[in-house]
Amino acid sequence: MKAATAAEMREIDRIAISDYxxxxxxxxxxxxxxxxxxxxxxxxxxxxxxxxxxxxxxxxxxxxxxxxxxxxxxxxxxxxxxxxxxxxxxxxxxxxxxxxxxxxxxxxxxxxxxxxxxxxxxxxxxxxxxxxxxxxxxxxxxxxxxxxxxxxxxxxxxxxxxxxxxxxxxxxxxxxxxxxxxxxxxxxxxxxxxxxxxxxxxxxxxxxxxxxxxxxxxxxxxxxIKQNILMAGAVRTILPQRSPDTHKGLNGRLAVVAGSRGLSGAAAMTAEAALRAGAGLITLATPASIQNVVAVKLTEVMTTALSETATGGMSQDAVAEIAALAAKNDVVAIGPGIGRHEATVAAVRAAITTVECPLVIDADALYALIGYTDLLTECTALPVLTPHPGEMGLLTGLSAQAVNSDRVTIARQAAREWGSIVVLKGAHTIVAFPDGEVYINTTGNVGMATGGTGDALTGIIAAMIAQGMSSHDAAVAGVYVHGLAGDIAAQAGMVGMAATDLIKAVPAALYGIKNC
Incomplete structure (x- = not known):
């Protein structure tokens, strides 16, 4: 469904009266x-x-x-x-x-x-x-x-x-x-x-x-009109359809680059959300010292170690390792829980321009781009950024309050300037594209205002790209599915709802969209 600005509505009225x-x-x-x-x-x-x-x-x-x-x-x-x-x-x-x-x-x-x-x-x-x-x-x-x-x-x-x-x-x-x-x-x-x-x-x-x-x-x-209200019907038409004889290799390969010492949860939730969203094979790449920790947390996800700093974050040597991993996968999600060590943010900047498959960039990887958003135009594939208002403010030089005061305009300008898909999280989440097209989501609830739900969104969008969806469609569908999963989880109560509750509800959200 389209949504008209005041100026667009005035023009529609004018044409109806004057021309028709x-x-x-x-x-x-x-x-x-x-x-x-x-x-x-x-x-x-x-x-x-x-x-x-x-x-x-x-x-x-x-x-x-x-x-x-x-x-x-x-x-x-x-x-x-x-x-x-x-x-x-x-x-x-x-x-x-x-x-x-x-x-x-x-x-x-x-x-x-x-x-x-x-x-x-x-x-x-x-x-x-x-x-x-x-x-x-x-x-x-x-x-x-x-x-x-x-x-x-x-x-x-x-x-x-x-x-x-x-x-x-x-x-x-x-x-x-x-x-x-x-x-x-x-x-x-x-x-x-x-x-x-x-x-x-x-x-x-x-x-x-x-x-x-x-x-x-x-x-x-x-x-x-370039403003769209995101509804289930539109999402249903773009979700991937599986053949009865499909297998894991046909459902996409996804690499998640996430986590650091003390922040293994973000990495695990991103990978788990990708699994629940249907990715066939997922590899979670973390600094070596926490590989065993995330391996214990995750049963169905493969893990691999990255070179790390003395403090347990990803080091500069990890850039080549990430590039090698990306070459074996359809998409790379990077950022949740990686930390903000100087060597880590430098590695992120290098990886963004090195990786050739589509990227979903979140959390601390966004922090690495403060003052370096021009690197996004060097990406081989159109990247997807998933900032919350605070992160968007840091990237644009605005306060979070200023970002929220005009979410559509700011997301649209950023998408155009950075040559990226911008998913501006919040109530309601905005998906903006470099050509000015914008989607306003209609799912989600206040129970999702808790740690880890953003990590889940990163995993969901990346999983959809892995399954063959364009980054454009994956961002749109992923945002809607993420919010709907939150709505399903909220049926047990919003206060005290955890990100893992949302993640477990992703299959039900997908089923509901496809069969409603």
Whole structure:
């Protein structure tokens, strides 16, 4: 499913109105009707129900006026609270405001303290509050009367339905500066917006419904929108299919370069996740002093020793060993638990430009690239990087907070500049490609906020590449499967969930996707 930015949605609307001759009032009518239908689906009966519609001066408010008309026609009791003056409403919104005024629907301009008392009383006795204050064009910080209205909506404790996007949420980023309407449901139009899936906006959107308002499909497809919402159906089509007579040699060979003294767990979890994701043969390469440790942890994974430093990390001599190992495998995953010793990070930089098969780069291997991201353009195959926001911040010179404030843009820019696939982990994980294509994941939960889940993702993506998937498809599918496995594991409880619980659930996630 595509997701449109605010600018893309404005262009789609413009083409529909200007080039196809669809009146804006028709689109507004269809939008309002779609919201009323959704209200009916969740409330069952609209007659005699009490609604407060909070409307702004623009087209989002116009949708609210349409909603008011159709609710009254179905026997509902409606009050419309207008943030602003009637005289300031124009265009298609004005047409619909005039109609409901002629219908004698109660319209209150919020201008005095007495009006605010009416807001409070009406919200207290309402069955549902409809947020039609501002739409996808909103940017910046909520203040003044808008802030006060949002506080009133959120404090009422009633069912809240947002029109297109909750007021205060930025459509492109999900960013909230100050406050936003916390909706139980959001009815968005034509296409979803990225901010409905990106936190914190996703938390305020509630249950999402995408409504068709009559915009021709051709307009949407011609826009070449590059934001995608990652769903099970898309993943199902790209997962590898196994022949009944397959064997381990046909299911991919994977080398995991990971671990150091005291950090054997990360190495073991990466290899175990790759195994659970279907890789046929896995070799875990670790510094010699911990080879026996990981061999005990893993039954079905082969191990091999790498030259090491005095402190138990990978040494410069390991570069040639990694290159030899890579020559025997389809993909190399590197980084989990390798440590940050000077010799180790130097070895990582050398290995990245030496290895000829696809690379999945994570954790301490990302640390080795701080100030050296230009090395990524020397990779023989398109590498996959899996940073969390802190690591992404170190690589880009930003804070983790800055990274999270505009996850799509930052991941997209990094992918383009580094000539790499960037998997920016978090809620929700972003997969970005050098051509600007971006996927926003929809699986995963807070139980995954624990050590080792990132190592598991590295193993899953690498295993999918080993099985013959392109790095592009493996990154997309791996992220979805990883989150779904987390969702399956979370059924036993999110608090206290461990990365190993997620890893054990990977086969069930794969089965579910293929057979749902």
């Amino acid at each position: 001759g669809i009146p804006g009032a028709v689109l507004m009518e269809n939008a309002g009707v779609a919201v009323v239908r959704h209200l009916e689906s969740i409330m069952e009966v609209l007659s005699e129900r009490k609604f407060c519609i909070f409307a702004g001066k623009g087209n989002n408010g116009g949708d609210g006026y349409v909603i008011a008309r159709h609710l009254v026609n179905q026997g509902a009791k409606v009050k419309v609270f207008l943030l602003g003056e009637k005289a300031s409403v124009s265009g298609d919104a004005r047409i619909n405001l005039d109609i409901i005024e002629k219908m004698n629907i109660d319209i209150i301009e919020i201008a005095s303290e007495r009006d605010w008392d009416k807001v409070r009383v009406a919200a207290t006795f309402a069955d549902c509050l409809v947020d039609a204050l501002v739409g996808t064009g909103f940017r910046g910080e909520v203040g003044g009367d808008m802030s006060r209205v949002i506080d009133s909506i959120n404090a009422a404790g009633k069912l809240v339905v947002a029109v297109d996007i909750p007021s205060g949420v930025e459509a492109d980023t999900g960013r909230i500066c100050g406050k936003a309407v916390r909706a139980a449901h959001t009815v968005t139009f034509c296409l979803p917006k990225p901010g409905l899936f990106l936190y914190p906006g996703a938390e305020f959107a509630g249950e999402l419904m995408v409504a068709d308002i009559g915009i021709p499909t051709a307009i949407v497809t011609q826009q070449q």
